[in-house]
Amino acid sequence: MIIILQNEVSESQLSHVLERVEQLGLKAHLSRGTFRTIIGVIGDEQKISAESLRAIPGVLEVMPVLPPYKLASKDAHPQPSVVNVSGVKIGGGYLAMIAGPCAVEEPERMHNIAKAVRTAGANIFRGGAYKPRTSPYAFQGHGEDGLKLLREVGDAHGMPIVTEVMDPRCVETVERYADMIQIGARNMQNFVLLTEVGRTRKPVLLKRGMSATVEDLLMSAEYILSQGNPDVVLCERGVKGFDKVTRNLYDVASVAVVKGLSHLPIIVDPSHATGKPALIPPCALAGIAVGADGVHIEVHDCPEKALSDGPQALLPHKYAELMVQLKGLAALMGKEISPVPGEKLAATV
Structure with missing residues (x-):
């Protein structure tokens, strides 16, 4: 999961997002760019709700890496089903x-x-x-x-x-x-x-x-x-x-x-x-x-x-x-x- 933060995000807001991710037992990888700050979330995405993260002040967008259709996806079953x-x-x-x-x-x-x-x-x-x-x-x-x-x-x-x-x-x-x-x-x-x-x-x-x-x-x-x-x-x-x-x-x-x-x-x-x-x-x-x-x-x-x-x-x-x-x-x-x-x-x- 990737969390994209707003341009004007404060340090306290950033810290709160990082703390929230870690509270859920996931790892947060922070990347600061020239125009955007993003957080890469590593771990079981099922433990975290994209909607709840979007509600945190300073968060612009949350982008799941894995598709929402877990069982229907090729990640769950790489070979074609018969x-x-x-x-x-x-x-x-x-x-x-x-x-x-x-x-x-x-x-x-x-x-x-x-x-x-x-x-x-x-x-x-x-x-x-x-x-x-x-x-x-x-x-x-x-x-x-x-x-x-x-x-x-x-x-x-x-x-x-x-x-x-x-x-x-x-x-x-x-x-x-x-x-x-x-x-x-x-x-x-x-x-x-x-x-x-x-x-x-x-x-x-x-x-x-x-x-x-x-x-x-x-x-x-x-x-x-x-x-x-x-x-x-x-x-x-x-x-x-x-x-x-x-x-x-x-x-x-x-x-x-x-x-x-x-x-x-x-x-x-x-x-x-x-x-x-x-x-x-x-x-x-x-x-x-x-x-x-x-x-x-x-x-x-x-x-x-x-x-x-x-x-x-x-x-x-x-x-x-x-x-x-x-x-x-x-x-x-x-x-x-x-x-x-x-x-x-x-x-x-």
């Missing part, structure tokens, strides 16, 4: 290909979509049983009945399932059915929900909030990690921008930034980021090219009849075409689309 979702690995060179409709719909349609994306190479099936909608009159999802159907479809096609939880009261229910629990963009800073999900032992897919910084995203992950759940996968899904040409601003650079700061896997969601099927393939490829650990794409066999977000869904044959490209790019980068457990077994027989 998250296992019922046999499908994410991170460390393994890629997740998550696909499915925005919302859980009728059984026949769910099975048709699952079969199509599984055949194309997807390894995790998605669908929302609980849907956060801007309007209270819009379709809100099928709830637990939707979870049951999603579980049935995932089992029938040999794919783990991921679905969103919106309410701490529903975490236990979602945990019973899902292989991976999703925290949506609107709930990224719902700290009660993050804490509750952190107490589960299911992998968590944490989406970046619509106005969240990268540090905000990592601090939200810290809430989950601090409760003892180490299996967090981050998701870049775009942030609010001024240009309406896409649904959101696809911040693909955030993937590279996170890779430099954290050991946690991060995937991209070009469906929510762009909102336009024509833009999904190039943006998905860009995400993998910059280092993402997977792609999350909405797929629907009849977007005009979709109960939610139909306009941003890829048709199954378009998804299959994209998967050919993604597999080629993954191989070029020395990565592998993680096989589902059934594929591994077949390969060894």
